[in-house]
Amino acid sequence: MGIEGKVVAITGASSGIGLATAKLLAERGALVVLGARNGERLAEVVDEITAAGGKAAYKVTDVRHRSHLEALVEAAIQFGGRLDVIVNNAGIGPISRFDALRVEDWDAMIDVNLRGTLYGIAAALPFFMRQQSGHVINVVSTAGIKILPTMGVYAATKNAVRTISEALRQEAGPHLKVTEVSPGMVSTNFASSITDPCVMEAVAKRVSNVAIPPSSIARAIAYAIEQPADVDVGSIVIRPTAQD
């Protein structure tokens, strides 16, 4: 029970929700292992966490490569001697209308949001089965609950992960926990992954009006992790009060 001493691997930990989660969990005594592509930024974050008295390490990770997720899990086990939680958080949202035919962006969202999460599960699951304990936390989105124009492919990747989470939970038996966390609009660098300039401007404006800080989502992830061994938090939805 609790967070102290747990070994947690987090993808997309160089920014936004992943970064806030790494900091909060480290403050609360977890050993956090950060993955993302930007190694310089990860090194800075690890230094900040360590200077504040926390325990952190990092591994440069591109979730589009299965071997990178395997290396991230290995790094966590080297660092903490075990793995308790994997947070599959890395994600991108280059959203647009279907008739804009930004097919490369559709592929990119499938590769990062869906395949990347599956690779995280594939890397962690063998250790979790061996340990007879483990927790998979997948960051999805309210975009998959209220589906809006321009968000079709993004929402599809997130709802695919929602489906995977439920199937994994049922297969996993009594030892593995599976949580999906659906944030609404959160103030992060997320809009910077939008490649359509008009859509990017509209989303950035909306985010600056209503978004909540990434620490709100970090607290929800911490809540799921701190539950007793027999309590599995399946789904958490957190939106700004002002979100439609």
Ligand SMILES: NC(=O)c1ccc[n+]([C@@H]2O[C@H](COP(=O)([O-])OP(=O)(O)OC[C@H]3O[C@@H](n4cnc5c(N)ncnc54)[C@H](OP(=O)(O)O)[C@@H]3O)[C@@H](O)[C@H]2O)c1
């Ligand atoms: N912000 C929102 O309003 C919102 C709402 C609902 C759901 N979400 C979800 O929340 C998650 C985190 O997003 P965020 O809002 O915190 O955005 P963010 O600030 O842009 O952070 C995204 C993170 O993902 C990493 N990333 C991107 N591509 C990657 C790749 N190929 N391999 C490894 N890491 C990669 C980025 O790091 P590098 O560039 O260093 O790799 C960064 O650390 C995403 O899954 C997103 O879909 C966000």
